[in-house]
Amino acid sequence: MTYPPQPGNPSGPPVGPSAGNFGYHPVRAVQVCSWHPDRVTALSCTRCGRPSCPECLQPASVGFHCRACQAESKQNQVVPKTVAGSILGQQPLITYVLIAVNVLVFVITMIQAGGESRLPTSEWLSGGWLVPGLAANGDYWQYITSGFLHLSLIHVALNMLSLYFLGIALERMVGRGRFLAIYVLALLGGSVAVMYLSAEYSATAGASGAIFGLMGALVVTFRRLKFNLRPLAGILVLNIGITVFNNTTISWQGHLGGLLVGAAVGAVMVYLPAKDRTRNQVLACAGIFAVIVLLILIRAAQLS
Ligand SMILES: [Zn+2]
Numbered sequence: 001m002t003y004p005p006q007p008g009n010p011s012g013p014p015v016g017p018s019a020g021n022f023g024y025h026p027v028r029a030v031q032v033c034s035w036h037p038d039r040v041t042a043l044s045c046t047r048c049g050r051p052s053c054p055e056c057l058q059p060a061s062v063g064f065h066c067r068a069c070q071a072e073s074k075q076n077q078v079v080p081k082t083v084a085g086s087i088l089g090q091q092p093l094i095t096y097v098l099i100a101v102n103v104l105v106f107v108i109t110m111i112q113a114g115g116e117s118r119l120p121t122s123e124w125l126s127g128g129w130l131v132p133g134l135a136a137n138g139d140y141w142q143y144i145t146s147g148f149l150h151l152s153l154i155h156v157a158l159n160m161l162s163l164y165f166l167g168i169a170l171e172r173m174v175g176r177g178r179f180l181a182i183y184v185l186a187l188l189g190g191s192v193a194v195m196y197l198s199a200e201y202s203a204t205a206g207a208s209g210a211i212f213g214l215m216g217a218l219v220v221t222f223r224r225l226k227f228n229l230r231p232l233a234g235i236l237v238l239n240i241g242i243t244v245f246n247n248t249t250i251s252w253q254g255h256l257g258g259l260l261v262g263a264a265v266g267a268v269m270v271y272l273p274a275k276d277r278t279r280n281q282v283l284a285c286a287g288i289f290a291v292i293v294l295l296i297l298i299r300a301a302q303l304s
């Protein structure tokens, strides 16, 4: 603890009847607050010694700090970050938004079709699912829309269940923006794989390409953090179960493409060094997006 110089006792602690009575020394009562010249104060900052009135002092880990010292420590405060560089403790949001969009789209297609058994007659579903031969010839929206359309109630329900569990876990670890980047790029990765590996006039729909991407990114993130991979095995089994269960309507091709792209983008998020991380992550994602677009253009030229 430091004390401002006092008349008759230039450097030492206060002496006399008031010694030990912290904060009250009649001889120091002439000093005024550094921020309020009209306020006489006997108190001062524990850190820098500036005279301060009670209003300008805040309890610190040691003693009381003045306004200047509070501002300085706030500036130097390090915000805790996740392994991907996002702010630690951010609550998931994108996962819920994606689930809401998928459910809403499914409800609309059900209304359009007038029942689950007639779903393929829905305008949105039959125009939005991915048919490589059509997407290559001008129905380019299908690369994206197919990832938000589902072919049955069980299809959307199981996908949303997976999206909920995988999404919450991953979004907490990488943050909202990075999570959205993984999801969208994996969705497109699934579409690329369908373009190359599925029959030219087969129809593919579902969020599972993107969801397998989340799984790929989670495996990479778990490895980076040296977490036990076993809990993910259960989710993997669930998703393979979904693939088998829906083997007539959703494609292993889309799952494979989503998984690979998700793992690649996940690696970008958690393995890049902290220096200039956000900028490098944006550049790497832009690069992956460019490769996806190039692959789509090449395949579209082949099919058209
Ligand atoms: Zn201070």
Ligand SMILES: [Zn+2]
Residues within 6 Å of the ligand: 033, 034, 035, 036, 039, 052, 053, 054, 055, 056
């Ligand atoms: Zn003051």
